[in-house]
Amino acid sequence: MRSRPPAGRRRAASRLLGVLGAASATVAAVGVVAPAPLADVFVTALVGGAAAVAVGGGVAAWTGRRLGVWVAALTVTAFSAVGLMTVGFLFVPAALCLLAAAALSGWAGPLVAASSTPPTPRRAALYAVAGAVAVGVGAWLVDVAAFERDLFGSCARETPACVAATTNWPAVAAAAAGLAACVVGAWLFGRGVVAAGRLVRASSGS
DSSP states (O other), rough: OOOOOOOOHHHHHHHHHHHHHHHHHHHHHHHTTTTTEEEOOOHHHHHHHHHHHHHHHHHHHHOHHHHHHHHHHHHHHHHHHHHHTOOOOOHHHHHHHHHHHEEEEHOOOOSOOOOOSSHHHHHHHHHHHHHHHHHHHHHHIIIIISSSOOOOOOOOOOOHHHHHHOOOOOHHHHHHHHHHHHHHHHHHHHHHHHHHHHHHHHHHHH
């Protein structure tokens, strides 16, 4: 059976691919918005957000934050797929680099040392329940704020002044809070699942 490359090489490759993904997304975003940065606020916000997520993924790959790499990789991949016929295809290289970085980060084994404090069933359950509740509340906020009402009005041209005047800012704030709650909830739930896995392995003696 062929042996795997040393973990150090896989981690180095994951870091390099994370940096390449971040650089590729940044170049793509600059290329889209540079000719007229504020001509379309929504496009600027979308490509800027995708680039920011990719940069976050590159930082996560460099620092060994496996969950952060996966979140960034999947987010940029979704953006590329949804916008494939417009500007999304420009982010395909970044998505591929981040996916490869995430895969290598998992193959290399734990990149961040596990906590020395052993988990307890109560703590694992608390994380999982709190995470599920946060995701539920966040999803409800997003549904009420973004799907049951209009976040933005219509503009003949998406200039900053028109967007600012027609935006339903309370609904935008509620939707942003809901998305943040979903992210935090997913992180808490993931911690609960990891803690439960450590308990199972400890109980089985592995």
